[in-house]
Amino acid sequence: MKSSSKAGTSTAKASGGKRWSHEVTEKSDALDLKRDVFTLEDPRQIARSLKRSAEHSTRRKSEPYRSAMSMLTFYINRAGSNLTQKRRRVLERAKDELRKAFGRD
Template sequence: MASKEPKRWSRNVTEHSHALRLEQGVFILKDPKKIAASLKRSAEASTRRKADPFRSAMSMLVFYINRAGKNLSEQDRARLEAAKDELRKAFGRPVAK
């Protein structure tokens, strides 16, 4: 018999990532710089990631925006998009225009 609870695989990935150990509530922080700094710390500290720290951190952020955050408000989406630019800055990468 099927479970009555909907499957939330994207939530599970966000909360229990094997590649990065994310701070709890990282994606609901109000400051894009703090989100980027937290993702950077997690990616650099990880010994289980397969890609370089920048790619791992950016992948998790993009995953959250695309999947786990599909019901984001415009304001929240803009804040997370700004976090992508802050993450690029934190890793010394060119910022998209």
Template sequence: MANKDKWSQDVTEHSDALDLEDHVFESDDPKHIARSLKASAENSERRKSDPYRSAMSMLTFYINRAGKNLPKEQKAVLEDAKDELRIAFGREPKD
């Protein structure tokens, strides 16, 4: 990797645990993001934890690493995707 500052982008694009849909975190549809992450986690044979935890970890990692560079609108979509992911896995969304 040429630029050490882009290590989180490299992790997102080349995760050893999940094969992510291209540009999934750029979607404006929280349900689409959740469905995509769920499918990636369930189809992965390389993940180290259960599918829910792997999917939620990747989403949280992306939100945290994007930080201040993430537009407010997209951060809201990604936060909503957390609840959609919980629902997709049969869990209660957080209040």
């Protein structure tokens, strides 16, 4: 039996050959997102797309604002250190734009 360097962690992909975060995004009661929404350069466009998705989603269980913000935060957290500083700034600004879009600024 092989052991990993960190107990309880897996270096392999989750069941089915996909990472668990991808499976969460695909199958959870989250949002049906526009393809490549997190690669957009304009934080306002990201926020508008997330808002539109949250308001029209039939899969979400909580209010649109909460679902949209959760999905954005989930993406930022899962990307972790793989995000460049520039990309992280764009996504963090998208949070501010999302708050504005929902009147929560």
